[in-house]
Amino acid sequence: MLKRTPLFVTHVGMGARMVEFGGWEMPVQYSGIINEHMAVRQGAGLFDISHMGRFMVRGPQAEAFLQYVASCNVAAITLGQANYGLLCQPDGGIVDDIFIYHLLDEYLVVVNASNRDKDWAWLTQHSAGFDVELEDRSERWAMLALQGPAAEQLLCQAEDSTTHDLAHLPFHGVALTTVFGQTALIARTGYTGEDGFELFFAAGAAPEMWQRLLALGDVKPCGLGARDSLRFEPCLALYGHEISATINPYEARLGWVVKLDKGDFVGREALAAIKQAGPTRRLTGFELVGKGIARGDYAVHSVEGEPVGVVTTGMPSPTLGKPLGIALVPTALSSEGSAFDVIIRDRPVRARAVKMPFYKPRYKK
Amino acid sequence: MSISIPGDLRYSTSDEWVRTEGEEVVIGITDYAQDALGDVVYIELPAVGTVLTPGESFGVIESVKASSDLYAPVGGEVVAVNSDLEGDQEPINQDPYGAGWLLRIRPSGEEEQLMDATAYAAYCEERAH
Numbered sequence: 312m313l314k315r316t317p318l319f320v321t322h323v324g325m326g327a328r329m330v331e332f333g334g335w336e337m338p339v340q341y342s343g344i345i346n347e348h349m350a351v352r353q354g355a356g357l358f359d360i361s362h363m364g365r366f367m368v369r370g371p372q373a374e375a376f377l378q379y380v381a382s383c384n385v386a387a388i389t390l391g392q393a394n395y396g397l398l399c400q401p402d403g404g405i406v407d408d409i410f411i412y413h414l415l416d417e418y419l420v421v422v423n424a425s426n427r428d429k430d431w432a433w434l435t436q437h438s439a440g441f442d443v444e445l446e447d448r449s450e451r452w453a454m455l456a457l458q459g460p461a462a463e464q465l466l467c468q469a470e471d472s473t474t475h476d477l478a479h480l481p482f483h484g485v486a487l488t489t490v491f492g493q494t495a496l497i498a499r500t501g502y503t504g505e506d507g508f509e510l511f512f513a514a515g516a517a518p519e520m521w522q523r524l525l526a527l528g529d530v531k532p533c534g535l536g537a538r539d540s541l542r543f544e545p546c547l548a549l550y551g552h553e554i555s556a557t558i559n560p561y562e563a564r565l566g567w568v569v570k571l572d573k574g575d576f577v578g579r580e581a582l583a584a585i586k587q588a589g590p591t592r593r594l595t596g597f598e599l600v601g602k603g604i605a606r607g608d609y610a611v612h613s614v615e616g617e618p619v620g621v622v623t624t625g626m627p628s629p630t631l632g633k634p635l636g637i638a639l640v641p642t643a644l645s646s647e648g649s650a651f652d653v654i655i656r657d658r659p660v661r662a663r664a665v666k667m668p669f670y671k672p673r674y675k676k
Numbered sequence: 677m678s679i680s681i682p683g684d685l686r687y688s689t690s691d692e693w694v695r696t697e698g699e700e701v702v703i704g705i706t707d708y709a710q711d712a713l714g715d716v717v718y719i720e721l722p723a724v725g726t727v728l729t730p731g732e733s734f735g736v737i738e739s740v741k742a743s744s745d746l747y748a749p750v751g752g753e754v755v756a757v758n759s760d761l762e763g764d765q766e767p768i769n770q771d772p773y774g775a776g777w778l779l780r781i782r783p784s785g786e787e788e789q790l791m792d793a794t795a796y797a798a799y800c801e802e803r804a805h
Contacts (some may be wrong), residue, residue, distance in 0.1 A: 344740040345715045536714070536741050604718055604738045626740055629719045634718070656736065 315349035315455050316361035317517040325539060327534060333425030335362040338534035347537035348629040351503050355459035357524050357535040364427035365452050365511065368435065370443035377411060377418055380437050380577055382560065384570040388413045393483045393500055397568050398433060399578030400560060403559040403585050406433055407550055408568075412485045419448075419485075419496070419511070423550045437577065446572060453517035457524055458507030458541075460673065465527040466490075466497075466508060477508075482676045491523045502538065504545030504672040542622050544670035546637060552607055553594055553625045553637060559591040562639065564667070594623065595645040596667040597636050599653065601660035607634040608652040614661075617643065628669060635669050636662070679800055680707040682773055687796035688749035688788050693773065701750055705737065705768065706775040708800045714739040716765040721746075726754045727769060728781065730788045734777075737768070740781075746778070750787040756780035 313336040324331065327338035338359065341347060344546055350356045368377060377385040383396035388415050398406035407426040407671055412419040422430040427449060457466060466474045485498035495512035512520060525532060539549070548554045554563045560582065561569075571583050576658040599605060605625030613619045625636030636653065644651050647666055652659035685693045691709035695702045710716065718738040726746040728734050735746040758777050761767065767775035791799060 327699075339741070340714060343715050345717075540740055602720070604743060606743055627738070629740060 314362070314517060316359055317514040318359045318361065318374055318521055321518050321521055322359065323514070325532060327532070330535070332535055333362070333423070337362060338532075340534040340536045341532045341581050344534075344536040344540060345629045346619075347531050347533040348399060348540050350529075350531035351459045351505055351507075351533065351537065351541055352630055353460070354529050354531070355457060355461040355465055355507075356503075356531045356537065357521070358456040358458065358533050358538055359453075359517075359521070360456050360509070360538075361453040361514070361517065362424035363449075363454055364420075364422040364424065364430060365448045365454065366393055366420045366422065366431065367417050367448050368420060368434075368443055369446075370441075372442040373418055376438055376441040376443045378574065378576060379441070380434060381409065381411065382559065382569045382576065382578065382582070383411070384573045385411060385418075386573070390415065391484055392481075393485050393498055393664055395568060397554075397560055398430065399560065399566065399569075399576075399580060399582065400556060403578050403581035404556040405550075405554045405558060405563070405585040406430065406556070408548060408554060408565075412484065412496070412498060413530070414487075414496070420428055421454075426550060440502040451514055453514045454518070455510045455517075455520065455524065456501055456503075456507060457510070457530070458501045458503040459505050461529070462505075463509045465530060469523070469527060481483040482674050488548075491520060495520075501674070502547055503541040504547065504668070504674075505541075506672055506673060506675040539624075540626060540629055543626060543635075543637075544630055544668065545626055545672045546668040549624065558639065559585055559590065562593055563584050564594050589642065591642060592620065593642050593648070594637055594667070595639055595664045596669060597651075597653070598665050599634055599636075599660055599662050600650075601662075603655040603658075603660045605638075605653045605655060605660070605662070606632040611638050611640055611662075612652045612654060612659055613644070614650050614652060616652075616659070617649065630670055635665075637667070638662075640664075679711065679797075680771045680773070681793050681797050681800070683793045685773070686749075686790040686792060687799075688747065688790055689799070690747040690749075692746075692747065692749045694749050694787075694790060695773075699782065700755060701752070701781050701783050703745070703749055703779050703781065704772055704779050706796070707772050709744075710761070710769050710776070713737065713744055714741055716768045719761055719765055719768070719778075721757045721761070722754055724754050724757060727784075728752060728754065730786050747788075748781075749790060750781060750782040750783045752783040754779050755782050
């Protein structure tokens with residue numbers, strides 16, 4: 312039985328096309344992926360991301376515990392701020408990528424939908440010996456993302472809300488507010504490469520919140536299809552594609568999220584060794600010189616025909632108007648201008664490594 | 677969601693339609709197929725003169741999200757391809773049975789098992805659940 316968010320009935324009622332994603336029945340598109348994608352790049356789009364996991368961590372050693380399981384420097388996340396981090400295995404492989412929000416007396420950890428159970432078990436297991444309390448808030452809270460350059464102005468105008476001074480909420484800032492009379496956490500975070508917000512509030516309020524956010528103005532309801540294409544252009548990692556249990560942060564070009572000098576944490580020793588030796592393979596962006604569209608899992612061959620890697624994500628970029636991809640290849644082939652072949656329908660198609668990101672994020676900083 | 681299924685066409689299980697026009701047949705993808713695929717952004721079609729056998733993959737059609745093979749519902753020689761689609765694939769979504777046609781074929785007489793509109797409608801309905 313597939314799991315559903317508190318907005319399932321709303322999505323179906325509004326004519327969204329539903330698909331299975333990571334055990335969830337979710338909208339893949341409303342008006343069309345390109346239409347929704349461009350709405351977020353140019354105006355505003357609304358996403359139901361209630362399928363993601365939301366865990367609370369509190370207690371005297373909450374910071375010390377998160378510092379021990381996450382790769383980023385949790386001590387540097389000040390009250391009212393959030394940051395990106397990784398949960399790593401002892402061998403340096405990635406358990407998940409997460410967002411840590413520093414709230415009053417507690418931390419909110421947001422994890423990928425497909426990893427919810429695994430992450431909960433991982434965190435619970437590693438909490439032994441720490442004076443912390445973990446609480447799974449995933450079912451009690453819904454989570455929406457209002458993303459796009461118009462998001463701030465639209466939210467500022469919301470009635471029965473304390474969002475009028477959102478302009479002062481910094482990048483990755485999080486605050487307790489009232490939105491349409493409903494208590495909500497609002498954070499300047501997202502997964503689109505645009506300015507925007509993520510809202511956390513009581514699950515029961517989700518249908519009304521969804522409708523009222525859409526009614527703010529020109530806000531397009533969006534599905535997971537646009538969420539994927541929007542995160543792909545600024546090259547934001549997706550678990551199971553750019554990162555996984557068998558891909559380490561240095562291979563994924565996420566070395567900046569690994570703070571080796573912050574003290575001991577799970578995976579630190581292995582990660583230090585990997586950094587010292589230099590990764591043997593790395594993610595690279597690429598464009599196709601030949602015709603076709605590369606997709607995730609397509610094989611990458613050297614120009615001599617040897618299998619050397621794999622496409623992690625590939626699609627036609629709606630903003631740039633051409634097919635692009637990200638591939639995991641030997642480090643030597645990961646520098647800009649390197650040539651390799653992507654096997655598209657049994658045929659090698661020449662590709663050229665290009666700089667990432669394809670689209671420079673337009674965060675409000 | 678209402679899907680258009682013209683009564684005068686025949687349909688394959690891989691969602692291509694076939695229209696007989698004199699000695700030749702025109703083929704394309706159905707409204708159901710274009711709707712499932714979403715905005716088409718790329719299409720690869722065979723050259724004129726290519727001889728297709730029924731069921732053979734003759735090209736590929738791609739949207740942002742997905743890539744889908746095209747299969748020949750009938751065998752025969754390709755006598756024309758819709759070259760208008762090279763630069764602009766929108767007709768496939770907007771007018772799949774008209775301006776979005778793909779190939780014109782001189783049939784060899786061999787063909788896949790094809791459905792009439794009623795059977796195809798039932799086939800689409802079945803997959804909607």
